Amino acid sequence: MTTSKAACVGRPRGFDIDLALEQALNVFWRNGYEGTSLNELTEAMGIKKPSLYAAFGNKEQLFFKAIDLYENRPDSLFNIAFQHEHVADVIRGLLLGAATQFTDCSHPQGCALINSTLSCSEASESIKQTVLARKAKHKQRLVDRFTQAKTSGELQADCEPEVLASLMTTLFQGFSMQASEGASVDELQQVAAMAAEGILTVCVKR
Amino acid sequence: MTTSKAACVGRPRGFDIDLALEQALNVFWRNGYEGTSLNELTEAMGIKKPSLYAAFGNKEQLFFKAIDLYENRPDSLFNIAFQHEHVADVIRGLLLGAATQFTDCSHPQGCALINSTLSCSEASESIKQTVLARKAKHKQRLVDRFTQAKTSGELQADCEPEVLASLMTTLFQGFSMQASEGASVDELQQVAAMAAEGILTVCVKR
DNA sequence: TGTATTTTGTACCGATGGGTATTAAATTAT
DNA sequence: ATAATTTAATACCCATCGGTACAAAATACA
The missing domain is CATH 1.10.10.60 (Homeodomain-like)
Structure with missing residues (x-):
């Protein structure tokens, strides 16, 4: 293959x-x-x-x-969460999924992509750029999904898809760092739940 | 000195x-x-x-x-934000302050403390532990402040100070990474505003 | 005018980094 | 069998890493 x-x-x-x-x-x-x-x-x-x-x-x-x-792993966070029909479930799935997967003990903690960018000095610039490009692609998937939600009327009028996508990636990066530093599943899941509640309240019509 | x-x-x-x-x-x-x-x-x-x-x-x-x-810099993010009387202003100040300071062009991007932990392999374990301890101390300041807010009735009954503090540090870490990767002031400030709105809506009585 | 003391510059140390030349070993094809 | 081809293992290459020995230079004190 x-x-x-x-x-x-x-x-x-x-x-x-x-x-x-x-x-x-x-x-x-x-x-x-x-x-x-x-x-x-x-x-x-x-x-x-x-x-x-x-x-x-x-x-x-x-x-x-x-x-x-x-x-390309089939059980990727995005692949799973994007199966949901309603954007509210997508957001919940992404945040709870990140909290859960990033702390899964069956593999290293955190997100491999996010963790890799971290320790890149000016030496390995090509690595940095490549990883950044991949992360940007993932963020674009979020922007597209949220734009679609905005069009279909699922989002509040004052909720900008780009900003919401940035907030999500900000949380992912934070989760990844915390997981790498030893945060527990429970802790991250509680944080994810609080974040999801806040985001859904502010951004999603209900 | x-x-x-x-x-x-x-x-x-x-x-x-x-x-x-x-x-x-x-x-x-x-x-x-x-x-x-x-x-x-x-x-x-x-x-x-x-x-x-x-x-x-x-x-x-x-x-x-x-x-x-x-x-020990006097214009530290925490030192400024903690001067506010109401916890809502503290939260807003921390998030907007982080977005602003982390992208300030007069010095390197992101938070020095957060950026330093990133590239620590098993080699420099003492560095890692020391930085983690300092970050934990800062987080404790958040927990203390939010606990006080809970006691004084500023927070919702179902808002746990520890979880809220974790969410804040998660956002800080995310902001630091994004800033280091080249995010603009505007972008981060918009994200901070959205995050603050969500958190205040969900956690703070108004 | 020394003499003690501290800083400075050069040149080096062993260890480790990513990467490779070379030869022996194992297989298929003739 | 023997040649052709591919992998494996050892041993090495040079650059850089953090750190230091040593002697020259610059000051205060006697």
Whole structure:
């Protein structure tokens, strides 16, 4: 699928490339891009450096592939929440979903995309720009959905879709940081509930 | 004041130590702790490494002194907002103040404290813990203020001070990230206004 | 005029960063 | 078997990291 080179000649690869990519994602998710060293990566992936470079190119390309894997997961926050018909349920789903997923112990805490941008000095500028572009794309999905809600009369007249979308991403980023710093599910869910109540009261007709 | 060693014997120091500390703060503010190298620091401070180590100890201690400088500024967000009598004005002041200060072009974008935690791998664990402790102290100030407001009857009965404080810090962290990523004053102020309206509607008696 | 004391600049230290050259090992095709 | 091809492991490359040894320079005191 992601890597479908049927190299049927030569010595066969001694590791599962998709599994290795998942391990790499976990490390980047936990430590960000610059906070992750090749030694950490190779150890987590169970391979040596030359194998990593042969299979994935370099650290940067490995990161991009890992982020692709992250964003294409079917149980993504956006994919689930956007299934709701009413914008009120979308907003509730996004906030509660973020609080829940970001603190899920079955994987690193917080959002992999958000966590990755954090530790980017001027060195890895391309990483920064790419991640920012992806985040902007997600924000645009919010703007589009809220604009549609405004058109269909679900939102208050004085509620601007762009501002509402910005508020949502602000909360996501805050949730991601708090989760990474050890906040509990309960704490974030309570915050999400309060935020949702405030937003729905102010922005959504009921 | 901060460094009042009257070393009146020996070769006099060739640079202003307080000014140098301000420059160091600016660099940490922009790049975080691990994202800042000694070369960047010495260049910004206009001194060489041995001078830095003689004056400030090491990178870690320099960071702590820079953060002290940051937190003790009289025009701090909290110090200003907490002067208001009514909790509604405190909340409005904190949110609008954060949006405004975090995007102020006269210094690096975002909150120095929040930005510093971001790029902390397991390496600099002491930095992480110290910054987390300081952030927790600030959050406690919020909890105390909101608890007082609850007692004095300014808050709704179902509004928990801890949750409200968490929501505020969530927004601060989100604002800091967005500001660091280039969000404009206007954008953040609009978001802050919407957030304030929602919070006041849901949490504060009017 | 020393002498003690402190700062400054240069040049360096070991450790770690991302990345690679090279050779041995394992497989398919001839 | 043997050649061609691909992966694996070791050992290395250079740049940068935080930090420091050392000697020259600049001051106060005797």
